[in-house]
Amino acid sequence: MFYTFMSRVVAPILRLLFRSRVEGVENVPSGGPLIVASNHLSFIDSFIIPLALPRKVTYIAKADYFGQPGIKGRFVHWFLTTLGHVPVKRGARRAAMGALEQGLEILAEDDSAFAIYPEGTRSLDGRLYRGRTGIGWLVLASGAKVLPIGLEGTDRIQPIGSSWPRIGPRATVRIGEPMDFSHYRGLPPAKARRAITDEIIETIQKLSGQDYTGTYNDGADAG
Incomplete structure (x- = not known):
């Protein structure tokens, strides 16, 4: 009921406000298990992507998002929980693995x-x-295809440190073709996880046009 309301009533309003340009929606499979993999520029990414896809999407969400104070915090907690998002504490290996296992169940x-x-x-x-190779583990464990997405401009809608999104800047959501990694199953697991992850990141980079650092993002997230 809630998802139907969001997709039919709230989503068109938000699309009008944020004016997101969506490219490649024809690449979204109509059925079957699917892992959606995207770059991450802004808190609002987890709102923009579900609005762009014609399928219900469940997220791993940083646990901090669920405990923010004030009216905004209560709304975000309600919104994410209602959509079935999975909280995970960044940097806690056991918690992160638990979230991936929940993803596998989903x-x-x-x-x-x-x-x-x-x-x-x-x-x-x-x-x-x-x-991070958690996505490679999830691909191998689930056998699901991966839908790569490149986001551009969401950091202008809600820059890091901004409490609320801005009305005016425009984001672009570029959806690539589904990726099948069944051919990696013959490799040693660690090598397969790394190869799958690197191929996904390479595809996201082509869609987003970002500069690639080649290093892990270990910097503090300003929220």
């Missing part, structure tokens, strides 16, 4: 789509960082 459901940011956290400087 992907086992019919026609489910589970979204993840391979970089692990938002980019503070607009560049694209090396991917």
